[in-house]
Amino acid sequence: MSNVNFKPVLGILAVAVLSACTMIPKYEDPKVAVAETFKYDTAQNGIQAASLGWQDYFADPRLHSLIDIALKRNTDLRTAVLNAEIYRKQYMIARNDLLPSINGTANATRQRSAADLSATGRSSVSEAYTVGLGVAAYELDLFGRVRSNSQAALQGYFNSASTRDAAHLTLVATVAKAYFNERYAEESMALAQRVLKTRESTYKLSQLRHKAGVISAVDLRQQEALIESAKADYENAVKNREQARNALAKLINQPIPDNLPQGLPLSKQFKIAKLPAGLSSEVLLNRPDVRAAEFALKQANANIGAARAAFFPTISLTGSLGSGSTELGNLFTGPNRTWSFGPTITLPIFNWGTNKANLDVAKLRKESQIVAYEAAVQSAFQDVSNALVAREQLDKSYAALNKQSRAYSEARRLIGLRYKHGVSSALDLLDAERSSYAADTQVLAIQLTRLENMADLYKALGGGLKRLSSDKENAK
Incomplete structure (x- = not known):
């Protein structure tokens, strides 16, 4: 999944935008x-x-x-x-x-889990680090x-x-x-x-x-x-x-x-x-x-x-591309790439x-x-x-x-x-x-x-x- 090629998707989006009337x-x-x-x-x-x-x-x-x-x-x-x-x-x-609105995000969390809530019966401290770029609800102006x-x-x-x-x-x-x-x-x-x-x-x-x-x-x-x-x-x-x-x-x-x-x-x-x-x-x-x-x-x-x-219909795209890791040193190395893609179609029916x-x-x-x-x-x-x-x-x-x-x-x-x-x-x-x-x-x-x-x-x-x-x- 880390080797997903986004070029075809971006090409389709570019054609759709440029051909919009x-x-x-x-x-x-x-x-x-x-x-x-x-x-x-x-x-x-x-x-x-x-x-x-x-x-x-x-x-x-x-x-x-x-x-x-x-x-x-x-x-x-x-x-x-x-x-x-x-x-x-x-x-x-x-x-x-x-144009799509592209936002950069960075997040770091550190949390302790209680022993009674842990599957191992022991308390633990976990860390998570993420960075990425995201597109929020970009409308394809078809x-x-x-x-x-x-x-x-x-x-x-x-x-x-x-x-x-x-x-x-x-x-x-x-x-x-x-x-x-x-x-x-x-x-x-x-x-x-x-x-x-x-x-x-x-x-x-x-x-x-x-x-x-x-x-x-x-x-x-x-x-x-x-x-x-x-x-x-x-x-x-x-x-x-x-x-x-x-x-x-x-x-x-x-x-x-x-x-x-x-x-x-x-x-x-x-x-x-x-x-x-x-x-x-x-x-x-x-x-x-x-x-x-x-x-x-x-x-x-x-x-x-x-x-x-x-x-x-209104077609909107939401997506993100980034990286995540439980260790800050491994944030940009290894198979830690993350991505998400979510199109939304709104159809007028009762209006x-x-x-x-x-x-x-x-x-x-x-x-x-x-x-x-x-x-x-x-x-x-x-x-x-x-x-x-x-x-x-x-x-x-x-x-x-x-x-x-x-x-x-x-x-x-x-x-x-x-x-x-x-x-x-x-x-x-x-x-x-x-x-x-x-x-x-x-x-x-x-x-x-x-x-x-x-x-x-x-x-x-x-x-x-x-x-x-x-x-x-x-x-x-």
């Missing part, structure tokens, strides 16, 4: 009805968002520093990163089930249950990695928008201060004219009201700035550092004015949320394979109903994931389409409001000169100042909206995240 249904991409191109994709040429890192898109060095800090410290992103790592480890556990579970775990990891990428991209856009709101508030403060100085200068002239009897007290009170309105606008802008900073502090999970670079004005926040969208199929491949939905669907598809395999229900549940979950995938694609297409049409209209509105602002500013200047020379009335001047200030405020507001739209479009187009290949490498 799975019962996972063939995966097919769901057909989703979306247009091939986007209607308002006017920027046909240029670098695609998926190939453009955020450092090459956003221009402000202060914003760069804030995004860097957020990517390291933001709690939501760190949670997504940890979840992805958890799923990767779970996949490694499931993958290792494909019907692909273990492989199906491993594939489901792999797709679950890819899903979590894509969810992490979506959180990464969302964080970049969110930090940018919060920063734009801070810059907008600061420029609103500067505008309110400029208007306040202009109105105070006009008010001093009006006081002189009122003393000379040229204008009435009503005109003077109206100018005082405009001065107080500018002060209120300034304080409101201060409130908005502080709230934007509070939002940034939450996003970076710490107070805003004092040593950040100087920020750029709103008009110089981007290095690229217009991103091309390209074909909808390309955009959808670049969207991490769409990829996450696709991996969730593949995971559900793999679970069907595991549910199908449950209808078939057909349970297995059938589990298979039906797996199929229903796949159908649910198909619906979720279709919803993710339609939502992504809507996001891009909405961002593109908003960009088109905002650009036109911004150009028109800029011209309006310049026209009102020039009118205010001319009416101010006429007012100094007594040609225009105080009412004309008040109307001109109100119109000019309102136009400048509108320009700032639409400038903020345009910047937010550009950040949203970068996110909607997939924003330069290329982690899929590296995730596949990590999963090997």
